[in-house]
Amino acid sequence: MHRLFIAIRPPAAVLDALIDTTDGIDGARWQGDDQLHLTLRFVGEVERPVANELAEALADVHAAPFDLQVAGTGHFERKGRPHTVWARVLPSAGLDLLHGRVERACQVAGLPRESRKFVPHVTLARLSGGAGPIAPWLAHTGTLTVPRWSVASFTLYESHLNKAGSIYQPAVDYPLGATDTEAVPVSRTGR
Template identity: 55%
Template sequence: MHRLFVALRPPAPVRDHLIDVMEGVDGARWQDEDQLHLTLRYIGEVERSLANDLADALQDVAMPPFEVALRGTGVFSRKGRPHTLWAGVEPQLELARLQRKIERRCQLVGIEPEHRKFMPHVTIARLNTASGPVDAFLAEHAATRFSNWQAESFGLFESHLRTGGSLYREVVDYPLFPAKQPVQERASRGPVR
């Protein structure tokens, strides 16, 4: 079984800026540099054959590169308890288009449709009941503008659970370019191993 998701990976300067704000909440489990990403579609656990079908289907996603802008922070809560701190993504038509194209490819290979609304963000910390209050952090970074970046590719990632948090490994990188570019010019893809 492979635990997969599709995401954009911010470049090093953006990741550095995100890491710079990671303080001020006691007991938060801050993400490390290798964990920072913008999820386009969580897949979950799938058999190798379906993982390979998905890897192949994602090759057909074609659109030009576009700019992504991170701004502000927020929190996801469950039953009134915060569990995730995130950096927000400014509304972006191209990002929503890319997410819809990926969703269509997922469904074409037999993956159940995603019923949750797409809420683009970059997770910066996980929280638990022992974590300190987040209000001061959110107020301090409500208007923080993180570095923008040009999204030139997206990736299929595999997640490996471990005690210190998940380890993410990109298994396939998909360059973004206009639909008119022939598919054979894309980087060669290998199966998910």
């Protein structure tokens, strides 16, 4: 089985600014630099043939490069308790277009339609029931502003779970722009 997701990886300057916010909530499990990304679509566990079909379908996704910007922070709750804090990604027509095309590619590969609303963000920390209050951190980071960056590709990742958390391994990079560009395997989709 392969645990997959499709994401955009911000450049180093953006990652540095995001890492600077990763402190101030007791008991939070902060994401490391190599874990920060904007998820376009979480796929979950699939068999190798589906992983290969997905990789091929994503190669047919064409979109122009576009700019993104992070501004502010927020959180997700479950049953009234915060479980994730994140950096907000501002709305972008280019991002919406790419997200829609990635979703269609997932369906071409036989995956069910995503039922959750797309909320563009970069997860910064996961919170357990024992985590400290988040209000002071949200107040401190609420005005976070990171310079715009140009998105020139998206990536199919494989997630490997271990005792220390998740390790995200890029499988295939998909460049944006001209329709004659080809996907670039980063590593094998299958093991």
